[in-house]
Amino acid sequence: MTKSVPHDGIRPDDRPIAVIGGGFSGTLLAIHLARRGSRVVIVERDPQALGHGLAYGTCGPQHLLNVRAGNMSAFADDPGHFLRWLGVDEADAANRFATRATYGTYLSSLLATARATMPDRIAVAIAVARDIAPAPGGTLDVQLDDGTILNARAVVLAQGNLPPQRHRALDGLAGSDVVPDPWAPGALDAVSPDARVLLVGTGLTAVDVIQTLQARGHKGPIMALSRRGLMPRAHAASGPSVTPQPMPTARGSDLLRAIRARATQVGWRHAIDELRPHTQALWQAHDGAAQARFLRHARPWWDVHRHRMAPALATRIESLRARGDLTVVAGDLRRVERAADGTLDVDWRRRGTNGSVRTAVDAVVVCTGPGGDPSRSRDPLLQTLLGKGLARPCPMNLGLDVDAHWTLRDAGGQAALPIHAMGALSKGLNWEMVAVPDIRLQAQRLAEHLCRTQGAVPA
Template sequence: MDRSPTPIIAVVGAGFSGVMTTLNLLARSRAAKVLLFEKRAPVGLGAAYSTHNPSHKLNVRAGNMSAWPDRPDHFVTWLAGQGLDVGPGGFASRADYGRYLQAQIAEIAEGPEGLGRLVVNPDAIVGVAPSGQGWRLTTALGRRYDADAVILALGNPPPSRPQGVDEAVAASEAYIADPWRWRASELPEGSVMLIGTGLTMVDVALSLDDAQPGRPMLALSRRGLAPLRHKGAPSPCPAPPSDLSPVALITWLKHAARERGWRTAVDAVRPVTQALWRSWSSRRRQAFLRHARPFWDIHRHRLAPEVADRIDAMLASGQLVIAAGKIREMRVDADGHAICKYRARGGKTGYAFRAVRVINCTGPTGDILAASDDLVRDLVRQGLARPDPLGLGFDLDDDNRLRDATGQPSARLFAVGPSTRAAHWEIIAVPDIRGQAAAVAQTVLADLDR
């Protein structure tokens, strides 16, 4: 396609990263037209905020959840306007945050910034290919659209299949592969096994308990580490230098934790986390992922106190058991129950657990070569995208452009959100993505002005 006098930008995906990139494009340009593609309705929720369960809380305080970096009180003000008693230090429900995002879409799409310049397409993009100076997009329904630039906001992909779960188990009714695409109310009564012990496990455990109070659950992961809780108001603490090695960073954290408490120490790293990651070599990143990542995750991504109280009560009663171990064998009996045999970490003791369902709660995969998404597979097949060396997502340049199979940045093909974790590491929470969305919008518009 030739360059249009009215630049057309396609945004693929309408979770938080896609919506905020779209809104920044519309707010920063009075000329560009944005095509927003999302196969799931309603727009703006994604997997994170489509839940209707009030037990599912944000794990970041409301005061740091504004969608707009330059308006830090925006979300708290919106909550107050809705009659919701959640102050800056409180934790809103994820459903309320979804409504907040949809309000942002409606305000801008129907206002002067977006009137006639935002087109929402309820369809999935399955192919993107070069076309002249731009791109041609193909949808699942066979429609084709031309765009001058494409921004991929693909959100969190489903988890990979864990070791020990073979094809037969994966194909059975006893196994739930996607923890964000199921209904707790539709499960038969009985014990449930959760593979993984992170934030996804917490959400699933709460949903299971809401649907059937007292339902027995076993959560299993290699180390058996679960997220810790928020406690008290955040305290100010100077950030560490942004060029520390992983070992030096751990040393700094230990010292700061002794002086000010571990929560304050971990929170102090947040402003420089991306700079630290960018300063590390691939070898240093790999060492951090191998040795420190599980401990970083449980300290960094914490639970709202109300959620932590419920999980603690479930643990104390024995309803929920968190175990460290490795699956040795899993099979499905004739009655449809899954039987999991696992070995405890650090020993030879073997255990067995019988469950009506096994739910994969290991968290989103970063391996784009194992992706089930048709678009990602098509991009890799064409050589328009490649995985990063550590398997965290797309390989990108510093401006979030996808690198092709030869390592060259692709012209006007960008990514935002969790699929860019290889370049930024911390890019799954609102405070990180909102800044990236604004930066990518600015870069894309600057490219189109040249």
């Protein structure tokens, strides 16, 4: 790749598609595009994350997937692909939860195979994308941090989850005992085995942090705090067999009552699983006011029932709670201050009360999950696009505002340039767009759209 790619003499449809991000979303999209004859350049800042990203990279053997292996194929049209790669029989898949590290190896192998078999179609640039600007012929110039200008016929933002947003109670605090992002490299290294730890959040991120600490021999007490004190529910011991159901016709509160009634009939897991094919359509069928009400009141309950733990993880968590090593409480975090002895003084209010509770801890780890508001992201490309008005946050601040083909809407609401977002960045349109079964279908459909509208190099 040269420092500047000339625009003249090369047809726009011979230009590559630039995919920003080499994790699960970007890898899968690149493979789909290459299979359809398009040339692709994956721009990834971290060579260690290429092919699997953060979610499936820095994980220990204690970190299990939250979805059964039978539903973790990277390809929607080949549901048994991951199982064949594992070398297990499909009949054995109902109760199998592979490790996330294993899944990361699977994704890396897919990219390596695709690059080996289609070397002229998939290239990789280890760099940071900083800007995108319109170029002649309807193409786009992607500016990289090493000075390279990559001319592309379309760009797809696939950076994955945004970093967690810092809790306001931690403003002004710094030090290795305050961990704003537990997935940052080495974030938990300074937490001693005997430390009294506060986890801010009780969802799947908290479960991951607990598993990491336990794998390191942690013996100190752990308190997990969230507004409702809800932890993810467990998958059933054996896999479900769900008969396809039509999309519910009820909306709003009537829909919630219908789901509860269905759960009474068939069990809550079955009732939630029946909604999987319809979740995105149901989200889009509600207006902004209804979506906001869902986020305020129902989202925590949806999250813990929809995004579950593997049974083995749930057993470990319950054992820790039974022994008193883990305490889960519902309440609001008010302030965290550093005490004279260097420890952290936590001021919080138990849910349903007005009084203040003071708890001394040695470390605080923010486990509230990925951020959603792109305007608060530190990603240089997102900040540039927002600053130039080429992108805007979605109305619910769950990601970027996109149209039905995941094309970015600019500050004026127009989807004028071939810049697309996928995965977590498109959550505002789709709501459910963070799990493998959702993203793999999006990657296939987006590749089909790009090849249909942007053309493809003949195979």
